[in-house]
Amino acid sequence: xxxxxxxxxxxxxxxxxxxxxxxxxxxxxxxxxxxxxxxxxxxxxxxxxxxxxxxxxxxxxxxxxxxxxxxxxxxxxxxxxxxxxxxxxxxxxxxxxxxxxxxxxxxxxxxxxxxxxxxxxxxxxxxxxxxxxxxxxxxxxxxxxxxxxxxxxxxxxxxxxxxxxxxxxxxxxxxxxxxxxxxxxxxxxxxxxxxxxxxxxxxxxxxxxxxxxxxxxxxxxxxxxxxxxxxxxxxxxxxxxxxxxxxxxxxxxxxxxxxxxxxxxxxxxxxxxxxxxxxxxxxxxxxxxxxxxxxxxxxxxxxxxxxxxxxxxxxxxxxxxxxxxxxxxxxxxxxxxxxxxxxxxxxxxxxxxxxxxxxxxxxxxxxxxxxxxxxxxxxxxxx
Amino acid sequence: xxxxxxxxxxxxxxxxxxxxxxxxxxxxxxxxxxxxxxxxxxxxxxxxxxxxxxxxxxxxxxxxxxxxxxxxxxxxxxxxxxxxxxxxxxxxxxxxxxxxxxxxxxxxxxxxxxxxxxxxxxxxxxxxxxxxxxxxxxxxxxxxxxxxxxxxxxxxxxxxxxxxxxxxxxxxxxxxxxxxxxxxxxxxxxxxxxxxxxxxxxxxxxxxxxxxxxxxxxxxxxxxxxxxxxxxxxxxxxxxxxxxxxxxxxxxxxxxxxxxxxxxxxxxxxxxxxxxxxxxxxxxxxxxxxxxxxxxxxxxxxxxxxxxxxxxxxxxxxxxxxxxxxxxxxxxxxxxxxxxxxxxxx
Numbered sequence: 001x002x003x004x005x006x007x008x009x010x011x012x013x014x015x016x017x018x019x020x021x022x023x024x025x026x027x028x029x030x031x032x033x034x035x036x037x038x039x040x041x042x043x044x045x046x047x048x049x050x051x052x053x054x055x056x057x058x059x060x061x062x063x064x065x066x067x068x069x070x071x072x073x074x075x076x077x078x079x080x081x082x083x084x085x086x087x088x089x090x091x092x093x094x095x096x097x098x099x100x101x102x103x104x105x106x107x108x109x110x111x112x113x114x115x116x117x118x119x120x121x122x123x124x125x126x127x128x129x130x131x132x133x134x135x136x137x138x139x140x141x142x143x144x145x146x147x148x149x150x151x152x153x154x155x156x157x158x159x160x161x162x163x164x165x166x167x168x169x170x171x172x173x174x175x176x177x178x179x180x181x182x183x184x185x186x187x188x189x190x191x192x193x194x195x196x197x198x199x200x201x202x203x204x205x206x207x208x209x210x211x212x213x214x215x216x217x218x219x220x221x222x223x224x225x226x227x228x229x230x231x232x233x234x235x236x237x238x239x240x241x242x243x244x245x246x247x248x249x250x251x252x253x254x255x256x257x258x259x260x261x262x263x264x265x266x267x268x269x270x271x272x273x274x275x276x277x278x279x280x281x282x283x284x285x286x287x288x289x290x291x292x293x294x295x296x297x298x299x300x301x302x303x304x305x306x307x308x309x310x311x312x313x314x315x316x317x318x319x320x321x322x323x324x325x326x327x328x329x330x331x332x333x334x335x336x337x338x339x340x341x342x343x344x345x346x347x348x349x350x351x352x353x354x355x356x357x358x359x360x361x362x363x364x365x366x367x368x369x370x371x372x373x374x375x376x377x378x379x380x381x382x383x
Numbered sequence: 384x385x386x387x388x389x390x391x392x393x394x395x396x397x398x399x400x401x402x403x404x405x406x407x408x409x410x411x412x413x414x415x416x417x418x419x420x421x422x423x424x425x426x427x428x429x430x431x432x433x434x435x436x437x438x439x440x441x442x443x444x445x446x447x448x449x450x451x452x453x454x455x456x457x458x459x460x461x462x463x464x465x466x467x468x469x470x471x472x473x474x475x476x477x478x479x480x481x482x483x484x485x486x487x488x489x490x491x492x493x494x495x496x497x498x499x500x501x502x503x504x505x506x507x508x509x510x511x512x513x514x515x516x517x518x519x520x521x522x523x524x525x526x527x528x529x530x531x532x533x534x535x536x537x538x539x540x541x542x543x544x545x546x547x548x549x550x551x552x553x554x555x556x557x558x559x560x561x562x563x564x565x566x567x568x569x570x571x572x573x574x575x576x577x578x579x580x581x582x583x584x585x586x587x588x589x590x591x592x593x594x595x596x597x598x599x600x601x602x603x604x605x606x607x608x609x610x611x612x613x614x615x616x617x618x619x620x621x622x623x624x625x626x627x628x629x630x631x632x633x634x635x636x637x638x639x640x641x642x643x644x645x646x647x648x649x650x651x652x653x654x655x656x657x658x659x660x661x662x663x664x665x666x667x668x669x670x671x672x673x674x675x676x677x678x679x680x681x682x683x684x685x686x687x688x689x690x691x692x693x694x695x696x697x698x699x700x701x702x703x704x705x706x707x708x709x710x711x712x713x714x715x716x717x718x719x720x721x722x723x724x725x726x727x728x729x
Contacts, residue, residue: 132498356638
């Protein structure tokens with residue numbers, strides 16, 4: 001029997017300076033994802049919070065549906081929906097205080113909207129307009145990040161900078177299961193732990209990286225277990241239980257705010273829609289699997305809890321659905337207005353000031369626009 | 384220790400001392416300036432450029448990071464988002480490659496992506512280039528990669544005064560600057576007053592280091608001393624060479640370069656970086672486009688060979704030297720007609 005086969009069988013005297021840097025036991029996640037809805041513990045939850053979560057879930061689901069419909073109408077270039085994952089999106093946004101920062105991935109448009117970003121501006125990137133569409137400082141939401149996991153070190157740096165300045169700011173960074181395989185995931189968690197930066201990492205484990213399932217992504221017991229290797233607590237939560245995700249994230253945010261350092265939360269959920277409207281999910285998974293998860297729907301779970309406890313009635317449910325329809329109608333109407341882009345802006349914000357080469361190129365484009373009688377040419381003289 | 388730089392009046396000073404003083408003065412003037420990198424704290428950096436900074440400003444201002452370049456630059460992005468002015472040290476040119484995704488996908492584009500709302504005042508210091516007998520991965524000239532990325536300024540000082548002035552300008556810039564420090568010039572000396580550093584032109588301005596009338600040598604960074612030496616040696620051959628030090632590759636000072644070439648009618652671009660796909664191709668093309676009717680000869684390039692950086696025992700054959708520069712000058716059609724049989728041809 002080798003050392004690998006039987007840990008503890010070989011106990012040499014440790015090298016002179018060796019000691020464990022931290023006790024791993026409290027950092028380990030529970031064996032099962034944490035649940036609240038449908039359990040006795042749910043009785044202690046704030047009814048107002050549950051109603052807020054529910055309203056956001058219902059509107060969020062409708063938002064995902066409407067945005068996907070807009071891709072079919074040619075109004076959005078692409079939309080990576082978070083259908084089925086709304087509990088993670090909503091809870092992440094609501095777990096933060098006003099002064100905190102959210103670092104979303106490209107699938108987290110909904111979290112940005114719940115945090116207060118205008119739903120149309122949140123879709124600027126995805127409709128083929130400019131790359132961000134909003135000033136990150138306005139709602140303290142970093143730009144939706146496309147290169148996987150690269151936003152995670154940004155969250156660490158920002159939270160670290162805020163702490164150095166003595167500001168009370170926590171950063172919450174979202175990443176998918178696929179993103180955890182990127183090197184930046186590792187580097188961000190390591191920096192955060194070494195610096196004890198006030199950051200909460202939320203792994204939204206939706207089961208797929210486009211088509212690649214979890215088994216081909218990781219051999220770890222869970223993503224939450226990875227936290228132990230960095231010396232931070234890892235927590236595992238049912239990602240479709242909005243109350244549970246909200247509670248776990250809120251505790252992690254409080255812990256970070258109090259100077260306790262970073263934490264890693266894995267929310268186990270499922271991507272009900274395909275990767276994007278351009279993807280065909282039937283090539284890599286069965287309808288039966290999807291149905292299993294539809295039976296564990298985040299809206300149904302919360303609606304069941306609210307109904308059982310008499311916290312909502314049919315009128316209340318109808319009112320939330322009507323609010324969601326109004327949101328969708330507003331989105332439809334505003335997204336059908338074509339954005340006006342000025343081609344001469346291509347040369348702005350490359351640098352603080354245009355270089356001589358960019359001035360030459362701007363002049364060339366201006367002349368081309370003038371020759372074609374297109375707008376944009378006339379304003380250029382003022383720049 | 385800082386004491387080496389604190390002396391009265393103009394004294395012999397090394398480029399390393401000027402760089403250290405620039406970091407120190409920038410940190411003293413602006414509390415938002417933070418230095419971070421591998422070994423920059425207690426050790427003072429492997430080249431000692433950050434020596435004394437952690438002691439003077441504390442570990443929070445000059446921070447030894449975990450050994451991960453993408454993490455260093457990625458966290459610097461977040462720090463810049465929050466209003467700090469990070470100065471990142473990449474330990475060696477070839478160790479900067481893990482940070483490329485952060486540099487290209489975020490540092491260079493964040494201002495553009497956010498339409499000016501989130502600038503990236505990040506300075507990335509890169510000890511670069513060969514000639515120090517370094518083993519593999521310690522001698523790369525990686526400027527062409529950076530030049531090809533819109534949104535980055537690319538700066539390479541060649542003198543002690545420029546090392547100080549350009550690094551101060553880089554740190555003060557609201558744009559990201561890749562600051563290439565020619566490591567074989569770290570110990571080169573000039574007369575320099577650390578307490579009253581001379582004003583130098585800003586980033587984006589080239590400087591004529593040696594006026595001349597026969598031909599223009601266009602160069603930057605570690606190749607400047609080579610070109611200056613070549614220009615002196617050329618006097619014996621009857622050539623009066625002008626030497627233009629670009630100082631920054633981006634922005635590129637077309638005006639100064641073209642004004643010189645229009646005067647001399649001939650140009651050779653000299654750099655250590657590979658010739659194929661290297662900066663010299665872009666510079667030669669621009670000179671040709673702007674100065675065609677003034678040119679007496681094709682613009683030539685003297686560059687490193689198109690090979691992975693060679694082992695130290697062979698690097699003297701790879702690096703552009705005085706003889707190779709003079710050979711190129713000899714090929715600049717001094718007779719009325721260009722001939723392939725020119726003896727200087729290589």
